[in-house]
Amino acid sequence: NAGVTQTPKFQVLKTGQSMTLQCAQDMNHEYMSWYRQDPGMGLRLIHYSVGAGITDQGEVPNGYNVSRSTTEDFPLRLLSAAPSQTSVYFCASSSTFPGGQFFGPGTRLTVL
């Protein structure tokens, strides 16, 4: 039982590049979410999903897209990376909203 997994662990992008952060969970959780964490700030919700085929925007969705084709996977796409997107990105899942969430180990992204 791996819980929530994220890849890659680290990534460096140039301004304007696109990429996808992967997130998968094996707990059959319906609710999944993406957060970013910046120094001195709490985790901020980017996008979330309450089940396969259903996604919605969180607090800071601009510049990011998500899809949820299966219960297990919830990838986050950066469309055109900007330095302001330099952050640590966490994926999380829970069986209910807003139940206690299980977090992945995070992806540290630097945009130059």
Place this chain on the structure above:
Amino acid sequence: RKEVEQDPGPFNVPEGATVAFNCTYSNSASQSFFWYRQDCRKEPKLLMSVYSSGNEDGRFTAQLNRASQYISLLIRDSKLSDSATYLCVVSSASKIIFGSGTRLSIRP
């Protein structure tokens, strides 16, 4: 005013001490409350949910005060391994808000 506020600390206390943090929230319609701990450069991990009647898990006690709109976390007999950042989470029907965290350092 932030929707969820925590004293950033750091709280620096000796091993064996009792320490308490508060977390205030502004939305009176908030329904669910949690405490997470986050170690340096690691992901947040759920510590405990906070119920209206309060709840205890070993050395940890969480309380909710709806009238004054805050939750608290009490750690008794603190251990070196309790050193971490403690995040409070407040949610309503449609929103989950994380506090910025309170840093705790336990010294020998």
